[in-house]
Amino acid sequence: MKPSLEKLGHTAVNAVVYAGGVSTLFMQTLFWVAAPPFRARQVLDQMIKTGVNSAPISTLTSFFIGVVIAFQSAYQMQKVGGEMYIPSLVSISVTREIGPLLTALVVAGRVGASIAAELGSMKVTEQIDALETLATHPVKYLVAPRFIALFTMLPLLTIYADCVGILGGYVVSVYKLGLTSSLYIRMTFEPLVLKDIFTGLFKTLVFASIICMVSCYEGMKVEGGAEGVGSATTKAVVTSIILIIASDAFFTVIFYFVT
Amino acid sequence: METPADMIEVKKVAKSFRGRLVLNQLDLKVHKGETLVVIGRSGCGKSVLLKHIIGILKPDQGEILVEGVNVAALSSKQLNQLRLRFGMLFQGSALFDSMTVGENVGFNLIEHTTLSERAIHERIEESLELVGLKGIQELKPSELSGGMKKRVGLARAICMRPEILLYDEPTTGLDPIMADAINELIVELHDKLKVTSIAVTHDMISAYKVASRIAMMYQGKIIQAGTPDQIRNASNPIVQQFITGSASGPMTDIQVKSLEETEGGSKS
Numbered sequence: 061m062k063p064s065l066e067k068l069g070h071t072a073v074n075a076v077v078y079a080g081g082v083s084t085l086f087m088q089t090l091f092w093v094a095a096p097p098f099r100a101r102q103v104l105d106q107m108i109k110t111g112v113n114s115a116p117i118s119t120l121t122s123f124f125i126g127v128v129i130a131f132q133s134a135y136q137m138q139k140v141g142g143e144m145y146i147p148s149l150v151s152i153s154v155t156r157e158i159g160p161l162l163t164a165l166v167v168a169g170r171v172g173a174s175i176a177a178e179l180g181s182m183k184v185t186e187q188i189d190a191l192e193t194l195a196t197h198p199v200k201y202l203v204a205p206r207f208i209a210l211f212t213m214l215p216l217l218t219i220y221a222d223c224v225g226i227l228g229g230y231v232v233s234v235y236k237l238g239l240t241s242s243l244y245i246r247m248t249f250e251p252l253v254l255k256d257i258f259t260g261l262f263k264t265l266v267f268a269s270i271i272c273m274v275s276c277y278e279g280m281k282v283e284g285g286a287e288g289v290g291s292a293t294t295k296a297v298v299t300s301i302i303l304i305i306a307s308d309a310f311f312t313v314i315f316y317f318v319t
Numbered sequence: 320m321e322t323p324a325d326m327i328e329v330k331k332v333a334k335s336f337r338g339r340l341v342l343n344q345l346d347l348k349v350h351k352g353e354t355l356v357v358i359g360r361s362g363c364g365k366s367v368l369l370k371h372i373i374g375i376l377k378p379d380q381g382e383i384l385v386e387g388v389n390v391a392a393l394s395s396k397q398l399n400q401l402r403l404r405f406g407m408l409f410q411g412s413a414l415f416d417s418m419t420v421g422e423n424v425g426f427n428l429i430e431h432t433t434l435s436e437r438a439i440h441e442r443i444e445e446s447l448e449l450v451g452l453k454g455i456q457e458l459k460p461s462e463l464s465g466g467m468k469k470r471v472g473l474a475r476a477i478c479m480r481p482e483i484l485l486y487d488e489p490t491t492g493l494d495p496i497m498a499d500a501i502n503e504l505i506v507e508l509h510d511k512l513k514v515t516s517i518a519v520t521h522d523m524i525s526a527y528k529v530a531s532r533i534a535m536m537y538q539g540k541i542i543q544a545g546t547p548d549q550i551r552n553a554s555n556p557i558v559q560q561f562i563t564g565s566a567s568g569p570m571t572d573i574q575v576k577s578l579e580e581t582e583g584g585s586k587s
Contacts, residue, residue, distance in 0.1 A: 182415075190413035192375050193406075193485075194427050194475075195399035 082277050085199065086269065089207050089276075092200040102205040110171045110206070111213025115220065117166055122221040125158055126150060126228020134237055143237055147247035150229030152256060159222040160260045161308055164267035167214060168300040172275040175206060176296035179279025180289035188280065203276045207269075214268040215261050222260070259315050266311065267304050274300045325384075326351040326483065326515045327372060332381035333539075334367060341367050343539030344381070354509050354516040356526040358561065359536035360570070365519035366410070368536070369485050372517065373405050374398050385483075403431060406476030406514075410488040412468040414460035414475070420447075421456030424474045431479075446474040449511070450504055466497035470504070477508060484508070486518035490525045502528045523562055527551075535561060537570070 133149045179202060182188050188198050226248055233239040278296040282288040327349040334342040341364040349355050359365050370376040371383055374390045383390045385401060393401060414423050425443040428434055434442070447453060450470040460468060469489065476484060489505060490498035502525050509516055509529075520526055526533055527547050534544035535558050543550065543558050553559060560568030 185411055185416075186409045186413040187415055189370065189375050190407070190409055190415070193373050193402060194430070195402040196426075196430055197395065197399075 081281070082273050085203065085277050085280075086273050088199045089203050089273070092197065092204040093208060095200065099201075099205050102201075103208050106205050106209035107213050109174075110167065110209050111217055114167055114170055114213075114217060117170060118163055118217055118221050119224050121162055121166055122154075122159065122224040123228040125162060126154060126225035126230075127232050128228075129153055129158070129225075130229040130232035130237070134232070143233075143239060144243060144247055146233055146237065147226075147229060147239070147244045148251045150233075151226055151248040151252050154225035154229075155222050155252065155256045155260050157260070157308075157312075159225055160218050160264045160267065161304070163214065163218045163221045164264065164271065164304050165301060167210070167217065168267075168271045168304060169297055171210065172271045172296050172300045173293050175272070175275035176279040176293045177289055179276060180282035180292045183280055183282045184285050184289060198280065202280075203272070206276065207272045210268040210272045211265065214271075215264045218261060218264045219257075222257070259311075263308060263311050266307050270303045270307065271300050274303065324351045325349065326386060327517070328384040329368070329372070330382050330384065332368075332371060332378040332383060334364075334371065334376065334379050340539055342371070342378070345536075345540055347534060347541050347544070349515060349517055350532075351515055352513065353531040354505070354518065354529050356530035356533045357517065357519040357536055357541075358521060358523070358526050358533060359519075360561070361521055363536055364539055365536055366487050369407070369487055369517065369519055373402060373407055373485060403427065403479055404482045405485065406479065406481035406483070407485040408469070408472045408476050408487060408489055410491060412460075412465075412472035414468055414471055416460045418460075419456060420458050420460065420463070420471050423460065423471060424456075424478050426475060427479045442478060443474075446478045447471070449477060449508065450474045451500075466493050466500070469493065469497075469501055473501075473504060473508070477512060480512060482514060484512075484514045484516045486516065486520075488520055488522075489518055490520060490522045498522065498525065499528075501525075505529045523564070537561075 129150050130146055133146050134143065137143050137146055137149075179188070182202075188202075191198050191201055229248075230241075230244050233244050234241050275296040278292040278299070282292045325348050327347075329345055329347040332342050332345045333340070345368065347355075347357075347368075357365050357368065367376060371378055372385070372390070374383075374393070377391050382392075388401070390398070390401065414420075415426070418426075421440075421443050422429070424446055425439050428439045428442055432439075443456060444453075447455070450473050452467065452470050452474065455463070455467070455471075460471070463471065473489075486505065489501050493501065505516065505518065506529055508514065516529075518525075518529060530547050532544060533547055533550045534541045535550065535553075535555075536542070537557055543553055543555050545553070550558060550562065553562075556569045560570050
C-alpha cells in the first residue's frame with residue numbers, strides 16, 4: 061500500500077516541478093522576446109524550419125482529412141438527402157477543430173522532436189554551457205527565436221491547412237458526390253462566421269506555446285548523453301500531444317459557454 | 320619578493336548534486352598572472368569547480384571572489400559583463416555545430432561588440448593564427464579533427480582577449496603529439512596575452528609542462544597546493560599515488576573498503 065501511495069506522491073511532486081519549470085521558462089522567454097536586439101536572421105531560419113518545411117506534410121494530412129470528413133458525412137447525409145450540407149460540415153469542422161488540432165499535432169511531432177533533440181545534443185556536448193560562458197543567455201539565443209517562429213508560423217500553417225482541408229472536401233463532393241462547384245463554395249462560406257476561424261486560431265497560439273516550451277524545456281534539461289537525448293525527444297512529443305489535446309478540450313468547453 | 324595579488328579566491332565552497340557532495344568546503348586561491356593546474360581523478364568535481372568560477376553553477380555554500388567581487392551575488396547583466404573577461408575551453412570543445420568556424424571564433428565579437436564586419440573578420444583571423452590555424456573559417460566544426468576543434472575552441476576563448484582563461488581537460492582525448500602542441504599553446508598564450516589561467520586535468524605530463532602552481536583535488540577539497548617541484552616531492556601518500564599513477568594506494572583502498580561495507584550492509 062505504502063509504496064504505491066509514495067509513488068503517487070512522487071508523481072504529483074514531479075508534475076508540479078515540471079509545470080513550474082515550464083512556466084519559468086515561458087516567463088523568461090516572454091522577457092527575452094521583448095528584449096532587444098531582435099534576431100531577424102535566426103527567427104527567419106526557424107520560421108523556414110518550423111513553418112515552411114512543415115507545409116508539405118500539413119498539405120497531405122489536411123487534404124486527406126477533408127476527403128475523410130466529406131465521405132463520412134456523405135454516409136449519413138445521403139440517407140436524409142442532405143448532401144448539400146456536406147460542404148458546411150467540412151468547413152465548420154475543419155476551421156473550428158480539425159485544422160488547428162491536426163496542424164498542431166503534426167508540428168509537435170515534426171518540430172517539437174527536432175527542437176528537443178537539437179537542444180538536447182547541445183546540452184550534452186556543453187554547447188549550452190559554452191553559450192553562457194560567452195555571456196549569452198541560452199533562452200535569449202535559443203528559445204526566443206524558436207518561440208517567435210512557432211507563434212507566427214503555426215497560425216499561418218493552420219490557415220493554410222484549413223484551405224487545403226476544404227479543398228479535399230471539394231474534390232470529393234464535386235467529383236464523386238455530384239455537387240456543383242458553385243454550390244460547394246456557397247455552402248462552405250454561408251455558415252462560416254469569423255468567430256469560427258478566430259477561435260480556431262486562438263487555440264493555435266496556445267498550441268504553439270505548448271510545443272515550443274515543452275520541447276525547449278525537455279531539450280535543455282537533458283542529462284546523460286545519447287540516451288538522455290532520445291528519451292527527452294520522446295517525452296517532448298508525448299507531453300506536447302497530451303497537453304495540446306487537453307487544452308483543446310478545455311478551450312472548446314470555454315468557447316461553447318462563452319461565445 | 321612581494322606576494323602576488325589574488326585574482327580568484329574560492330572560499331569554503333560546497334556543492335552537492337542529488338545528495339552527493341562534490342565540492343566540500345573547498346578553498347583555493349589563484350594569483351594574478353599564474354597558471355594554476357588543478358589535478359585530480361576523473362569525476363572528482365574539477366569541471367564543477369571551473370563552472371562555479373565562471374558562474375554557470377552556483378555554490379550551495381561559500382563564495383567565489385573574482386578580484387574581490389562575489390560571482391554568485393551578481394545580477395545576470397553584471398555576470399555577463401564579468402564573463403566577457405573570461406575565456407573557457409571545454410573538454411569536448413563545445414563548438415556550435417550550426418555555425419562555421421569563423422562564426423564560432425567571432426561569436427562574442429558579433430554578439431557583444433559594434434565592430435565592423437571587416438574588423439571582426441581580421442580579429443577572427445588573428446585569433447586563429449595565434450592557435451596555429453589558417454584558412455578554415457568557412458569550414459563547419461564537423462569537418463575538423465579533435466585536435467583542430469580544441470584549437471578552434473581555444474581561438475574562440477581568446478577572441479575577446481580575456482584576462483582569465485579556463486581550460487577543462489585541454490589534452491584529454493588527443494594523441495600525445497597533439498596534446499603536447501596544445502600544452503605549448505597554453506604556455507605561449509599565457510606569455511603572449513599575460514592571462515591568469517586555470518586548467519583542470521588528470522594528465523600529469525600536461526600539468527608539469529604548463530603549471531606555475533599545481534593544486535591536488537580529492538574528495539571535494541584541495542588537499543595540497545604548491546609549485547610543480549613541491550607537488551613532485553610531496554609526502555602526502557594520496558598525492559604521490561596520483562602523480563605516479565599507481566593503481567594501488569590510499570585513493571583506491573578506500574573505494575574497495577566502502578564497497579565491502581555496502582555489500583555487508585545490503586546482506587544484513
